[in-house]
Amino acid sequence: MTPDAILALYDWEIGACFRCSAADAFVTRIDEIVTPRGERYELSACGICVLGMEEERRHHAERKGFPYVAGELGRR
Incomplete structure (x- = not known):
């Protein structure tokens, strides 16, 4: 599968990447962190980081087969 085809599987918006700290980049929501106090923080990643994480997966x-x-x- 090509990188463009992988990136097309996600929805994109302008934001900050949690992984490389790129600001005002096209990012996709990956997950969220909920603190013990109940605060929620969204984790989003840019295209380069998404491709890196997909390669790791x-x-x-x-x-593992x-x-x-x-x-x-x-x-999930």
Whole structure:
């Protein structure tokens, strides 16, 4: 699957990347952190970081013998 095809699987908006700290970048929501006090912080990642995390997921799936399906970051 090409990088463009992987990125097309996500919804994008302007924001900050939690992973590389890029500001005013196109990001996609990955997850959220809920503090013990109940505060919620959204985690979003830019395209470069999303591709890196997808590559990590693919390698992990290959090592463990699981099928790899792109586009599932942040989905449960």
